[in-house]
Amino acid sequence: MPLGQVLYEAGIVLAHVYFPTTALVSLLYVMENGASAEISVVGNEGVVGISIFMGGESTPSRAVVQSAGYGFRLKSQVMKEEFIQPPVLHLMLRYTQALITQMTQTAACNRHHSLDQRLCRWLLLSLDRVRSSELLMTQALIADMLGVRRESVTDGAVHLQKAGLIHYSRGRITVLDRQGLEKRVCECYVVVKKEYARLLPDIVAT
Numbered sequence: 001m002p003l004g005q006v007l008y009e010a011g012i013v014l015a016h017v018y019f020p021t022t023a024l025v026s027l028l029y030v031m032e033n034g035a036s037a038e039i040s041v042v043g044n045e046g047v048v049g050i051s052i053f054m055g056g057e058s059t060p061s062r063a064v065v066q067s068a069g070y071g072f073r074l075k076s077q078v079m080k081e082e083f084i085q086p087p088v089l090h091l092m093l094r095y096t097q098a099l100i101t102q103m104t105q106t107a108a109c110n111r112h113h114s115l116d117q118r119l120c121r122w123l124l125l126s127l128d129r130v131r132s133s134e135l136l137m138t139q140a141l142i143a144d145m146l147g148v149r150r151e152s153v154t155d156g157a158v159h160l161q162k163a164g165l166i167h168y169s170r171g172r173i174t175v176l177d178r179q180g181l182e183k184r185v186c187e188c189y190v191v192v193k194k195e196y197a198r199l200l201p202d203i204v205a206t
Contacts, residue, residue: 001025001071003137007048007063014058016073017049023069024129026145027061027103037110037147038122040102041066043129045196045203050096052076053083066145067126067135094199101195109188110147118146119156120185123166125192127175135173 001007001023008014010030018025025048028036039061042048051059082088102125109118122145126135143150157168165181167174175181182189 001065001069003065003068004141005065007065008059010060010062011058014049014052014076016075017047017052017079018063018071018073019047020044020069020071020129022130023065023071024067024126024135025071026064026066028064028144029060030062035147036062036144038145039106040099041122041125041129041145042099043126044131045129045200046095046099047092049076049079050092050099052079053092054096064141064144066141067130067137069130091200098196098199102192105188105192109186113186113188115146115148115152115156116159116184117186117188119153119160120181121189122146123173123175124178124181124185124189127178128193133175133178135175136171137173138171 001018001020007016007018007025020042021044023043025042026038027040027042027048029039030036048063051057083092109121113121122142123135127133139150139153142153146153157166157173160166160181161168163180163184165175165177165184167176
């Protein structure tokens with residue numbers, strides 16, 4: 001799953017669902033003028049394409065690989081057949097609830113919190129899903145994720161770097177002080193993390 005790969009566009013009937021293992025996938029809402037903002041991020045804890053088993057077939061969001069890696073792809077028909085099995089059904093419904101929590105918290109965060117806090121939240125949610133201290137992604141992609149200008153991303157990254165929390169260079173972000181990020185982030189990160197741990201205790205590390 002290479003960086004920037006579009007897994008599906010808004011309004012398209014999904015042919016597959018994706019289970020990232022080392023890759024990260026962003027779900028983006030795209031406006032008519034082309035502007036976009038991330039509504040959730042999916043990593044090794046989840047699945048991309050919930051509309052397949054929720055009965056919608058398509059979705060108004062776009063799915064883009066935000067950090068290159070690997071994953072499994074499953075045909076949508078197979079997913080539909082497996083979804084009716086009780087263990088799969090219960091797990092997928094719990095995951096969907098967790099994903100909805102992330103989406104609603106992201107909307108609230110984008111409305112009420114500073115870019116600095118939003119960038120910290122985004123970094124921590126991403127790190128939780130790659131189990132690494134490094135993220136590889138372009139400045140343009142980060143701007144799309146947060147729904148801001150590239151210059152704003154640069155300013156935000158410089159502030160975090162001056163504080164000794166990250167090192168940012170040529171699309172590579174290395175987190176140097178995770179505890180520092182956690183002290184700086186808004187409550188939205190903790191809300192999402194706790195809800196995933198509550199609903200998916202066997203999958204998400206607490």
